Amino acid sequence: MNRPVTRMLLWCSVCAAAGLAFALLGCDGGMGSGGGGGWGSDNEESYEEGEPIPHERGGSDNNQTSGWQDRGQDPGSATVTREEDAESGDSVWKYVLKYTDIILSPDGANLLVSVPKPGPDAGFEESGLVLAIQPLPSGDARYFPQLQDLDRVNFSPDGKRAYLLGDKGTRVWEMDLDKYTLVRDVYFNKPFSVLDVSKDGGYLILSNLPKTAAEQYGFDPYADSCAATSGMAVPAGGSLCQVGLVDLSTGISWTVDLPHRLRDIDMDTESGDLLIAYSKKLNDPKVPVNSFLAFYDPETRGFTGKLQFQNCADEVVINEKTKQALQSPTVCAFVQDGQAVSPLTLQESAWGGQAPHHDPISVIDLEARKFVENLPGFGPVAVSEDGTLAAGFTLKEVMKSEWNYDKQLNPVGIILVDLPEGTWEVIEYGSAIPAYTFSPDGKALYLYSDNPESAGELARIDLSTRALEWLEGPSIDLDAFVWSPDGDELFTVSDLALYHVRNDSSEILKVGIPVEASLINIRPQGDFILVGPETAPSFFSFKVPGAEKSLPVEEEFDLELKTVVTR
Numbered sequence: 001m002n003r004p005v006t007r008m009l010l011w012c013s014v015c016a017a018a019g020l021a022f023a024l025l026g027c028d029g030g031m032g033s034g035g036g037g038g039w040g041s042d043n044e045e046s047y048e049e050g051e052p053i054p055h056e057r058g059g060s061d062n063n064q065t066s067g068w069q070d071r072g073q074d075p076g077s078a079t080v081t082r083e084e085d086a087e088s089g090d091s092v093w094k095y096v097l098k099y100t101d102i103i104l105s106p107d108g109a110n111l112l113v114s115v116p117k118p119g120p121d122a123g124f125e126e127s128g129l130v131l132a133i134q135p136l137p138s139g140d141a142r143y144f145p146q147l148q149d150l151d152r153v154n155f156s157p158d159g160k161r162a163y164l165l166g167d168k169g170t171r172v173w174e175m176d177l178d179k180y181t182l183v184r185d186v187y188f189n190k191p192f193s194v195l196d197v198s199k200d201g202g203y204l205i206l207s208n209l210p211k212t213a214a215e216q217y218g219f220d221p222y223a224d225s226c227a228a229t230s231g232m233a234v235p236a237g238g239s240l241c242q243v244g245l246v247d248l249s250t251g252i253s254w255t256v257d258l259p260h261r262l263r264d265i266d267m268d269t270e271s272g273d274l275l276i277a278y279s280k281k282l283n284d285p286k287v288p289v290n291s292f293l294a295f296y297d298p299e300t301r302g303f304t305g306k307l308q309f310q311n312c313a314d315e316v317v318i319n320e321k322t323k324q325a326l327q328s329p330t331v332c333a334f335v336q337d338g339q340a341v342s343p344l345t346l347q348e349s350a351w352g353g354q355a356p357h358h359d360p361i362s363v364i365d366l367e368a369r370k371f372v373e374n375l376p377g378f379g380p381v382a383v384s385e386d387g388t389l390a391a392g393f394t395l396k397e398v399m400k401s402e403w404n405y406d407k408q409l410n411p412v413g414i415i416l417v418d419l420p421e422g423t424w425e426v427i428e429y430g431s432a433i434p435a436y437t438f439s440p441d442g443k444a445l446y447l448y449s450d451n452p453e454s455a456g457e458l459a460r461i462d463l464s465t466r467a468l469e470w471l472e473g474p475s476i477d478l479d480a481f482v483w484s485p486d487g488d489e490l491f492t493v494s495d496l497a498l499y500h501v502r503n504d505s506s507e508i509l510k511v512g513i514p515v516e517a518s519l520i521n522i523r524p525q526g527d528f529i530l531v532g533p534e535t536a537p538s539f540f541s542f543k544v545p546g547a548e549k550s551l552p553v554e555e556e557f558d559l560e561l562k563t564v565v566t567r
Contacts, residue, residue: 071209077114118563138555157201165192169235202298264277290310292306321387324372325364389416432449
């Protein structure tokens with residue numbers, strides 16, 4: 001099982017429409033709307049019991065961010081200027097590059113990245129980034145100059161097909177990664193910034209959902225407009241209230257229009273339905289936002305159900321083992337008048353002098369399609385791989401005022417929920433809101449905080465004893481991490497070192513590497529780790545470390561494009 005790199009959630013104070021149709025080249029366009037089944041009226045009555053919430057940091061897993069569907073990965077971006085080369089005197093393009101992911105296909109057979117075009121002396125008259133693919137574990141890199149300035153990359157579950165979003169969000173290419181050939185193009189009349197593939201590999205799902213925690217805070221849940229503001233990372237003309245779907249087996253494509261802003265999408269693999277969360281601003285100062293969870297059948301292209309809650313909906317996490325969905329706001333209770341507010345300094349003035357209900361985590365029975373109960377805690381929610389435990393965080397004052405729980409001593413606690421039983425317990429943590437992730441073997445919950453009082457410290461909760469311990473070793477910058485394929489060891493990288501810790505050890509080990517790197521990924525085969533910088537398309541592979549004090553570079557993949565290439 002491929003476990004892509006995780007980017008931890010960082011606290012960001014972020015200050016800051018029309019109908020669309022699909023046309024599928026060479027296939028039946030199948031344009032239509034997804035309104036079958038009907039929305040009904042989203043009135044402000046007949047609520048299931050619930051309330052609003054969110055987070056500063058929170059659950060993180062090896063699929064980017066807990067609770068979000070993959071949403072694709074960023075192949076790289078650049079700031080470009082035209083300058084004169086000091087040696088040759090030629091006018092060349094100068095790129096300042098930014099990479100956030102080392103993108104591996106789920107089968108570990110290919111590495112994908114966007115690389116700059118060279119200057120005009122190499123045959124390029126215009127600037128831009130083009131797709132490069134490096135076969136793994138070795139082989140000659142392949143370049144695709146026709147695939148320029150891609151926004152997102154995603155894959156079929158088996159890793160054999162890549163889906164590439166580009167042309168300013170209006171086009172998706174489908175690539176056969178066995179043959180490295182393009183097999184299909186999809187064009188859109190309106191742009192999207194997010195590209196997801198359904199868990200069964202049958203559908204492309206496109207939207208303008210936020211892609212990072214910073215962007216999440218820009219999606220003000222109290223705004224009613226479907227149009228993006230200038231501060232949002234959404235292509236011009238993109239709608240916040242639309243979802244696009246492509247049936248990959250038939251080539252038929254269509255759109256789904258929502259009455260309010262989309263908050264999250266996931267898929268119930270049991271029924272095959274999409275779970276679509278959206279929110280609506282209310283006029284009640286006690287409950288400023290109402291959330292909805294709609295069930296949508298892509299086969300019939302109609303809605304089959306809808307639930308309504310007195311909270312806001314920033315994420316939906318599906319637990320396939322217990323056939324539950326956990327709907328936990330992660331931002332909206334911490335946005336006031338369009339501005340992000342720290343959970344630890346919540347203000348009441350934005351809601352007419354009355355503070356809203358700050359949490360809960362709402363539990364939904366997917367088989368019965370009904371609300372079950374509300375549990376205390378803020379998201380993002382992390383769920384253990386066996387589906388038995390969920391983790392969130394709690395705030396002392398909220399636990400006391402909203403849940404009549406006065407046993408929490410520290411400002412921030414960790415809540416563990418027994419999902420089959422619906423019981424919960426709070427474990428003391430500290431004064432900072434951590435990021436947290438379950439170890440894949442289900443034995444531990446790891447917590448990381450980078451606040452001044454515990455800068456760079458990694459903690460672990462033993463799930464058999466519920467004991468929290470701070471791990472020994474160097475302070476680390478756990479901005480990105482990966483798990484070994486067997487789930488027994490966590491790896492992260494910073495500057496000239498690789499750090500790792502085993503589930504049966506209390507010590508963080510440091511292994512020297514001869515390259516500066518801040519990005520990391522691991523092949524699902526478990527044979528080597530890839531690291532790289534944020535500023536260049538250069539990647540280095542290392543064998544998974546044992547007791548070595550330092551690791552030599554096994555192989556370097558420098559994907560810089562130096563000459564013109566044609567296909």
